[in-house]
Amino acid sequence: MAAHTLTSSSLSSISSSSELRKFNSYATFLQSFKSSNLLSSFIGNQLTIRQPNPNFVVLKRQSTNMTVSFSLPTSKREGVSAEKLPKWSARAIKSFAMGELEARKLKYPNTGTEALLMGILVEGTSQAAKILRANGITLFKVRDEIVDLLGKSDMYYFSPEHPPLTEPAQKALDWAIDQKLKSGEDGEVTVSYLLLGIWEQKESAAHQIMVALGFNDVKVKELWKSMDKDIVCSHK
Structure with missing residues (x-):
């Protein structure tokens, strides 16, 4: 419906009470129409404000979660x-x-091993992460040590979606698997095995950072003793 412009001359042309009533009814209708709809000032078309589609949000979350590896x-x-x-x-x-x-x-x-160490702290709920924090090894401290040790990357460089493992990081994963096999015990390979595997890579960046932040063989023994608790936590 096109919008009408009312001038003083058009108002004066409304002479009869019947026409006046028609005009008042039309004005009331026009006012209520404007208040309940958004009209374009150009063509008078209704503008629809679309609400966010909740299904889109759910799908987006699902696609993000599916990128996480199962092994x-x-x-x-x-x-x-x-x-x-x-x-x-x-x-x-x-x-x-x-x-x-x-x-x-x-x-x-x-x-690298330093990234795996940060990952353990970010996840934060394992016995390994709790032991690290209890000994003053936090994500922020580790990140600062990493930057001091390895330096900052080029600001225009973009890492791949899944940065490949360094040799020490791969050895840390393999060590964890080997130790689990040697134990002869059933169950999963927990974060404690992963952290111990990182510690065993003596020349790695993560080992140097842990030593710099006060981690030592005494703390390693404490980590070994926590293995049973870690197994229980991993099944919650």
Whole structure:
């Protein structure tokens, strides 16, 4: 419906009471129409404000979650099939995924032991993470140590979606699997195994950072003793 412009001459042309009543009714209708609809000043078309589609938000979240791996990259072992390899706990998988993300935040080309260490702290609920924090090793301290040790990346560099593992980081994962196999125990490979695997890489950046922040063999023994608690937590 096109909008009408009312002038003084058009008002004076309304002479009869019947026409006046018609005019008042039309004005009332026009006013209520404007208050209940958004009209374009150009063509009078109704403007529709669309509400966010909740289904879109759900789908977006699902696609994000699906990018998280259900396992961690480990090397093949002679005489041990992939089906017989122990599985990683949900916390270990999340720690690994958070480590990749931290590497990307720092714009590093690889996921090193230092990134895995940050991932453990970001996940934060494992016994390993609790022991680290109890000994004053926090995410912010580790990140500062990493920047001091490895430097900052080029601000225009963009890390790949899944930065490949460095050799020490891969060895840390393999060590964790090997130790679980040697134990002969059932159950998953927990974050404690992952952290111990990182510690065992003596020349790695994460080992140097942990030593600089006060971690030592006494703390390692404490971590070994916490293994049973970590196994219980991984099944919650």
